[in-house]
Amino acid sequence: LDSMVVEDGYDGVKLGSEMTQEFIDDMIERFKNGKLLAKKYVYQIIIAVKKIVYDEPTMVEVEVPEGVELTVCGDTHGQYFDLMELFRRNGVPSDKHWYLFNGDFVDRGSWSTEIALLLYAYKWLRPNNFFLNRGNHETDDMNKVYGFEGECKAKYNDRIFRLFSESFSALALATLIGSKYLVLHGGLFSDDKVTLDDIRKLNRHSQRQPGQSGLMMEMLWTDPQDEPGRGPSKRGVGMQFGPDVTKRFCENNGLEAVIRSHEVRMDGYEVQHDGKCITVFSAPRYCDSTENRGAYINIGPDYKLRYEQFDAVPHPNIRPMASLPLIPLPSAT
Numbered sequence: 485l486d487s488m489v490v491e492d493g494y495d496g497v498k499l500g501s502e503m504t505q506e507f508i509d510d511m512i513e514r515f516k517n518g519k520l521l522a523k524k525y526v527y528q529i530i531i532a533v534k535k536i537v538y539d540e541p542t543m544v545e546v547e548v549p550e551g552v553e554l555t556v557c558g559d560t561h562g563q564y565f566d567l568m569e570l571f572r573r574n575g576v577p578s579d580k581h582w583y584l585f586n587g588d589f590v591d592r593g594s595w596s597t598e599i600a601l602l603l604y605a606y607k608w609l610r611p612n613n614f615f616l617n618r619g620n621h622e623t624d625d626m627n628k629v630y631g632f633e634g635e636c637k638a639k640y641n642d643r644i645f646r647l648f649s650e651s652f653s654a655l656a657l658a659t660l661i662g663s664k665y666l667v668l669h670g671g672l673f674s675d676d677k678v679t680l681d682d683i684r685k686l687n688r689h690s691q692r693q694p695g696q697s698g699l700m701m702e703m704l705w706t707d708p709q710d711e712p713g714r715g716p717s718k719r720g721v722g723m724q725f726g727p728d729v730t731k732r733f734c735e736n737n738g739l740e741a742v743i744r745s746h747e748v749r750m751d752g753y754e755v756q757h758d759g760k761c762i763t764v765f766s767a768p769r770y771c772d773s774t775e776n777r778g779a780y781i782n783i784g785p786d787y788k789l790r791y792e793q794f795d796a797v798p799h800p801n802i803r804p805m806a807s808l809p810l811i812p813l814p815s816a817t
């Protein structure tokens with residue numbers, strides 16, 4: 485990495501050995517204008533964040549201190565301009581405004597690399613008050629089909645996609661907020677006996693991809709259903725869990741609710757299972773086709789859940805999956 489040089493004529497802020505807010509502010513503007521980062525910096529960011537998240541527990545535990553607000557966001561799916569709208573309305577990540585992104589950062593939208601790099605830059609700058617859960621789209625099988633792999637290779641190169649893939653496998657699978665809310669991308673389990681300790685003890689590094697069975701797969705793939713009990717998944721992977729399953733899980737683990745994402749909701753969020761299963765989805769006008777709003781959840785030191793909604797904003801007309809940079813980088817010498 486040290487021997488890599490930044491492309492001649494690169495007009496962005498320089499990145500040293502540590503992330504800075506100045507670099508992030510410049511990066512946000514570059515991405516808005518269709519520019520890329522120097523590949524050297526992309527390597528640096530992914531390698532730094534992979535190290536940080538690798539050492540986190542499989543279930544990260546967060547308390548919200550006085551004077552701090554924590555915002556839980558759901559799927560963003562490469563919708564960079566809508567993420568900018570979320571930050572404009574709700575405030576950018578800071579020492580007093582913490583964020584948790586609950587998976588599915590990438591795929592579907594045309595700016596997956598921009599979202600992934602921005603979230604990673606914030607994670608590097610603020611590792612203890614900016615949190616990332618893995619979603620089922622932070623996996624090789626989905627990235628091959630739903631756009632991220634193609635976008636990485638079109639905008640950067642194959643090695644950068646493989647680095648992202650390794651970093652996705654290192655991500656935490658759940659975040660426990662105030663010992664009250666378990667946040668994970670998909671949902672609950674086919675086995676009533678699963679406890680928070682089972683999630684804590686899960687060695688996520690022994691299995692890079694979720695596969696077709698097991699705790700990791702279920703945390704990334706399952707969906708709630710209104711009927712009691714358990715049912716087959718509509719996705720062909722995982723299963724569906726009813727209000728009684730959520731009630732038993734919350735009672736057995738001392739939780740008030742499970743917060744998850746993974747599914748579009750017309751209002752951007754939905755409270756189900758007698759308030760114990762909450763879906764939050766942060767990609768408004770999903771894939772430029774569904775007329776859904778986006779939402780996020782603000783949580784203060786009182787641990788009340790405050791739901792906020794937002795709408796999609798205009799974005800450059802770039803088809804996903806074949807998106808090349810608007811402004812080609814000067815060719816490396």
Ligand SMILES: O=C(O)c1nn[nH]c1-c1ccccc1
Nearest residue numbers: 588591592620621719746747
């Ligand atoms: O719609 C999506 O992209 C999505 N978000 N989470 N999971 C999926 C998905 C998409 C296609 C097939 C299976 C799951």
Ligand SMILES: [Mn+2]
Nearest residue numbers: 559588746747
């Ligand atoms: Mn999704």
Ligand SMILES: [Mn+2]
Nearest residue numbers: 588619620746
């Ligand atoms: Mn998902």
